[in-house]
Amino acid sequence: xxxxxxxxxxxxxxxxxxxxxxxxxxxxxxxxxxxxxxxxxxxxxxxxxxxxxxxxxxxxxxxxxxxxxxxxxxxxxxxxxxxxxxxxxxxxxxxxxxxxxxxxxxxxxxxxxxx
Amino acid sequence: xxxxxxxxxxxxxxxxxxxxxxxxxxxxxxxxxxxxxxxxxxxxxxxxxxxxxxxxxxxxxxxxxxxxxxxxxxxxxxxxxxxxxxxxxxxxxxxxxxxxxxxxxxxxxxxxxx
Numbered sequence: 001x002x003x004x005x006x007x008x009x010x011x012x013x014x015x016x017x018x019x020x021x022x023x024x025x026x027x028x029x030x031x032x033x034x035x036x037x038x039x040x041x042x043x044x045x046x047x048x049x050x051x052x053x054x055x056x057x058x059x060x061x062x063x064x065x066x067x068x069x070x071x072x073x074x075x076x077x078x079x080x081x082x083x084x085x086x087x088x089x090x091x092x093x094x095x096x097x098x099x100x101x102x103x104x105x106x107x108x109x110x111x112x113x114x115x
Numbered sequence: 116x117x118x119x120x121x122x123x124x125x126x127x128x129x130x131x132x133x134x135x136x137x138x139x140x141x142x143x144x145x146x147x148x149x150x151x152x153x154x155x156x157x158x159x160x161x162x163x164x165x166x167x168x169x170x171x172x173x174x175x176x177x178x179x180x181x182x183x184x185x186x187x188x189x190x191x192x193x194x195x196x197x198x199x200x201x202x203x204x205x206x207x208x209x210x211x212x213x214x215x216x217x218x219x220x221x222x223x224x225x226x227x228x229x
Binding site: 044045089 | 207212220
C-alpha cells in the first residue's frame with residue numbers, strides 16, 4: 001500500500017546544530033512530496049514541496065530533495081534555532097485514477113531545540 | 116484571510132452521543148479533507164471530497180459520515196461517539212488535485228469522548 005515512514009522522535013538538538021529528519025515512502029505511481037510543520041496548538045502549514053524526481057524544495061533554511069531511486073525525501077537544515085521547535089510531517093500526494101489528490105502523512109517527528 | 120475555519124475548537128461528548136464538526140473554507144478550493152491526529156500515528160485520512168458533490172473514504176472512515184454541503188463547506192458527523200474517537204480532528208482544503216498544489220489546514224478540533 002501507500003505509506004510514509006519518518007524517523008522516530010523526539011529529536012533534541014542544541015541551537016545552531018545540523019538537522020536531518022529522515023523520510024521514506026512507498027507509493028503506487030509517481031507522487032508529489034511535501035514537508036509540513038505544526039507549531040504547538042496550531043494546524044499544519046506547508047514547509048516545502050517537490051513534485052518530481054531530483055527536485056529540491058527549500059524554505060526558511062530547510063531543504064529536501066526528491067530521491068526516486070531511494071524513495072526518500074529527507075529534511076535538512078544547516079543551523080537550527082529555538083523557533084524551529086515543532087512537529088514535522090512528511091507527506092505524499094497520490095495522483096491518478098481513484099487516488100486523485102489524496103494526501104498521506106507520516107507519523108510526525110518532534111523537534112526540540114535548546115538554547 | 117480566514118482560510119479554513121473549524122468549529123468547535125474543543126468538545127467533550129459522552130459515549131453514544133452524536134455531533135457534527137463543521138469546516139468551511141473561503142479560498143474557492145475544490146478539494147477538502149478530514150483527518151484525525153493521534154499520538155505516534157500522524158494524520159490519518161478519514162474522508163475526502165475531490166470536488167463539490169463527491170466524497171470518498173479514506174484510511175479510517177468507520178464510525179464517521181461526511182457531507183459536502185457546497186463548495187465551501189465539508190462537515191464530519193459522528194453518529195454514536197466512542198472513546199476510540201477521542202482525537203484531534205483537522206479539516207484541510209486544496210485548490211485542485213494538481214501535483215504542485217498544497218493543502219491548507221484549519222486549527223483543529225480537540226474531541227474527547229468519555
